Amino acid sequence: MTISTSRDFLASLFDEAVRAADPVTGIRSNLPEKPKGRTIVIGAGKGAAQMAKALETVWDGKLEGVVVTRYGYGCETRNIDIIEASHPVPDAAGFVASRRLLDTVRDLSKDDLVIALICGGGSALLPAPPAGMTLDHEIAVNEALLASGAPISAMNVVRKHLSTIKGGRLAASTQARVLSLIVSDIPGDNPAHVASGPTIPDRSTRHDAIKIAAQYALKLPRAAIEHLHSEAADAPLVDDPVFVNNRHHIVASAGVSLEAAARMARRQGVEAVILSDSIEGEARDVALVLAAIAREIEARNRPFSKPVVLLSGGETTVTLRNKGGKGGRNGEFALAMAMAIDGYEIDVLAADTDGIDGSENNAGAFADGGTVKRIRAMGLDPRRLLDGNDSYLGFAAIGDLFETGPTGTNVNDFRAILVR
The missing domain is CATH 3.40.50.10180 (Glycerate kinase, MOFRL-like N-terminal domain)
Known part of the structure; x- marks a missing residue:
């Protein structure tokens, strides 16, 4: 898949998860x-x-x-x-x-x-x-x-x-x-x-x-x-x-939505693995763990064979370091994930199923192995953005915000990580 088709694929899984929560x-x-x-x-x-x-x-x-x-x-x-x-x-x-x-x-x-x-x-x-x-x-x-x-x-x-x-x-x-x-x-x-x-x-x-x-x-x-x-x-x-x-x-609930997304992925020819519907913890820390799993798959085809999409739900948290920063927990997850998969053929969508991540107008963001390079090309420092809880600024600058508007439901975070 190209990055464009990968994103269409990931967005289709999100849409199916939301439909299942109708x-x-x-x-x-x-x-x-x-x-x-x-x-x-x-x-x-x-x-x-x-x-x-x-x-x-x-x-x-x-x-x-x-x-x-x-x-x-x-x-x-x-x-x-x-x-x-x-x-x-x-x-x-x-x-x-x-x-x-x-x-x-x-x-x-x-x-x-x-x-x-x-x-x-x-x-x-x-x-x-x-x-x-x-x-x-x-x-x-x-x-x-x-x-x-x-x-x-x-x-x-x-x-x-x-x-x-x-x-x-x-x-x-x-x-x-x-x-x-x-x-x-x-x-x-x-x-x-x-x-x-x-x-x-x-x-x-x-x-x-x-x-x-x-x-x-x-x-x-x-x-x-x-x-x-x-x-x-x-x-x-x-x-x-x-x-x-x-x-x-x-x-x-998140569990029902993730099962629906997994079935949608398999219909499109991609194996899906549900890691958990109840992941908690600091968003950037969860990102590092899931990035390590994705890199292992990309490099060694273990513990799952690629192509595969890793699905998870739950609710991560963000400890505010900068009250002036913009971006919610899914944007923070996506930015930390982008830094951890820099250069890898991995695509990510992290979004809130209600359509709003934090207080801004986006549900979350897309990230991939080229996100860090694109953010730097805009004159921004990904590490500084992450440390300032300012993920929104970085993803907005490169056009990678994921915007859905209000969905009419809320079964918390939806994360899909595609290892191509």
Whole structure:
């Protein structure tokens, strides 16, 4: 394959992975029985609006409600209100949305049904600080977490103990039965970690949150620290009777998407190997490990024979070294990978399945054995870009950003490494 055809091939695998995460299929197969009373829809996440639209197409009956999604990610729905708010850093619109979701379910009865549509991004979209904390405090907490390099599961333990809506509290605020339909962006698909589990409790405690804050040297506001050291931070646990009639289903996940991408690769005559759907760790470190495997294949045809595409998912992290840098974890992975495969016949696509990598307008980036040379030809230093968390600048300069726009789903990172 040429670089051009290799990129078309890799992009086709991404598209297939996203198609496999279409929420319509998963929602249709997990519809509940209609209740005696009302059916109310709530939701949060970068794909929540599309999930709401999907539910409206397959639900045979009356429903109403409200979901919150990221700015620019809304879509037209018939009966479910869509609120847009800021991600990855919360804002006042998200604060209002949190109040709206809580108010929507608070006065329901046991005869009513709440369908909760939950997907990645919901943590930032549902700011609801407890007494003693303000929205500015919650923004500061999120900024500290995003810069820490902590894995998403650890970040969400902290978030859910500094909230009045996360950690199962949204579900605990209603008498109605709650069915959560979840698109998982969490390695391992723990439903309580998706969007910090507004409708799903877990066994983590505020003491776990305190340990995480110390482990990652989080610079939290004093109000947040004081709250974590008080009993008011305790979240409801899984054995709380308030959850006894509630249910949840994972309707889309990274594992399902990677399997679909692997089948697509094989249909095009390229063997595919799924390394893992739950890779975590610093993006640049993960890149070095996967680059070493790819180089071994390219040079010695082991542990797999070429041509082969290595697929993986999960969620890497980035420890911010330069707050002024542009680029998300997939751009950082791709740049570190490019430096490690310089001169090799290896092609890479790293992208977020929701269509946005970090805070910029790209899903991720392409890289190959000539990326470093092309970046240098533009007068840029790849090492300096990587050290400054500025991968976006490098890939934009050479035209290798991967742009899809909002995809309507979110099953986290998608990485495809083609050894030709």
